[in-house]
Amino acid sequence: MTRTPETPLPSPKECRRLREAQSLSxxxxxxALGVTRATVRxxxxxxxxxxxxNRDAYVRLLTGAQKVTPHQENPAPALVGAATGPVQASPDRAEPAPEPPSETPPASELAPEPDPELGPDPAPGPEPELGSELSPEAEPEPLSPSLTPDQAFDALYAFCAPALVRQTYLLTGRRELARESVECAFQLAWYRWPEVAMDRDPAGWVRATAHEFALSPWxxxxxxxxxxxxxxxxxxxxxxxxxxxQLPPVYRRTLLLYDGVGLDLPETAAETEASTPAAANRxxxxxxxxxxxxxxxxxPKELHRRLAEVASAERLHAAKPTTVRWGGEQRARHWTRxxxxxxxVLIGATTLTLRTAPDHYEPPLAPGATVxxxxxxxxxxxxxxxxxxxxxKLKGETVSGPERLVPEAG
Incomplete structure (x- = not known):
């Protein structure tokens, strides 16, 4: 019995490029294929x-033989901005909306994600009723190479900064510290922009940096x-x-990322640098x-909604991206100087030491040597x-005898 040859599949990088060319997330x-987002990833x-x-349908979809209409829903700006990727850099592309979060019972949170190679993909869970307030993390789209670094950074900042300030406020309870943490995170991102721009999830990079700075014990x-x-x-x-x-910082951060931002459990565990069971227990x-x-x-749905309400009730405004970039450049100049x-100073001290220090070895004198x-x-x-x-007088007196020892009257 002969085996039917499989449909030729492009390389993984080419598959992603073909998907993005059709403005599909x-x-x-x-x-369209009836699988999970993790499988496509x-x-x-x-x-x-x-x-x-699945292979045949995937190839037809990438080559354009199967048409798929992208979603057009826009998530509400509560805490979702920093969870999703940046907005589409190309102006002629429609922005795909992230998926609404699926409510998972606590008992299933400890189970690892199923491997696509071990069997058919499970059907996605039911969508929550409050999915328009906060949506889970969507696959970040890469920044367009046609944008300049300044434009790409401003687009990332405008998309992430407002929601990230609200998230940081829930972590610290301090408004000024929340703004400062977000600004420092974006200044560090601008300082390392080549690394951040090539990162798979620039928004997640900035979010993790801001949260770590805000929770610093110093x-x-x-x-x-x-x-x-x-x-x-x-x-x-x-x-x-x-x-x-009143919660420990790691517990507070885990709760915010999962029930507030909407990350899934493995991503929450990775961002908090913990194992998935540890993150589930927290x-x-x-x-x-x-x-x-x-x-x-x-x-969890009510907690999810209340976190969004508390974050949105505060008047937390982020600085302008040009101000953040200028502050980052000024800080870089300061530390460079x-x-x-x-x-x-170190070179001067070394030079002075070399000029004043002896230039040859002088052995110590051995004991008994002539000096x-x-x-x-x-x-x-x-x-x-x-x-x-x-x-x-001394010479005239007796050299020996008691006369020298008897005192005389003065």
Whole structure:
């Protein structure tokens, strides 16, 4: 029995290019083929390859034989901005909307993601009712090479910064620290822009940097950090923020990324530098702590909605991208000049040491060796009259005998 040859499949990089040429996201391809977004991502990364009917349908879709209409929904700007990739760089391309988050029971959060090679892909879970408020992470689209670095950075900043400031505020409860953390993260991103621009998820890179800066324990040593900021005006918002700030920082960050931003469990674990079971345990404990203080937020959907409301209620405005870029460049110049000054001082100290230090080895003198260069002993000088009289008196007396020991009356 002969085996039917498989349909030729382009390389993973070419598959991604063909998909982007049709303005399709990975979610669109997954919906058209009846597979998960993770399966399409593994195909484009080269970890797996489609087989059977999926392979034929995938090739037809990439070559344009099968037409797919991209989604046109726009996510609401609550906390979603920093979770998704940047907006499309090409003006003539339609922006594919990210998928709405699927609600997963806590028991299934500990299970790893199924491998596409082991069997058919599972059907996607039911969509939540509040998916328009916060959407999960979509596959980030690469920045267009036609944009200049300044334009690409401004596009990323305009898309991510407003939502990222709100996320950081929920992490710290401090408005100024949230703005400062986001600005420092984007300044570092601008300083390392070639690396960030080529990153698979630039928004995730900036988000992780901002969260780590905001949760740094060194802020407690700053005088400004010792004075608490005014809490939210609404009592419900104040109560929720108080519960969040009482959680350990890693638990708070895990809860925000999963229930606030909408990342899935493996991505949350990767961003918090933990294993997937550890991230699941942190999430369950954080939810339990919130539900103990606020029973009405026991449902993840309600907690998801309340986090978005608390973040959106504050008037948190990010600085302009030009200001952030200028601040980053000024900081880079400052540290460059400081490094040059330190190098000059180090070179000067080294030169002075080389000029004043001995240029040859001088062995120490061995014990018992003749020492040269010692001046001769000087002979005593002439005696005075008193010394001469004393010497004559001593010579005139008896050399030995008791007479020298018996005192005489004066």
């Amino acid at each position: 990975q979610a669109d391809v997954a919906a 593994s195909w484009e990364n080269g970890r797996t390859t489609p087989r059977g009917t 802020h407690r040593l700053r005088p400004r950090h010792r004075n608490p900021e005014p809490p939210p005006a609404a009592p419900a918002d104040r109560a929720l923020l108080d519960v969040l700030l 999430l369950l404990h954080a939810r339990e702590a919130v539900a103990t203080r606020l029973p009405e937020l026991a449902e 400081a490094a040059i000054a330190f190098t000059v 040269h260069g010692v001046p001769p002993r000087v002979a005593p000088g002439p005696l005075s009259a008193e010394q001469l009289a004393l010497r004559a």
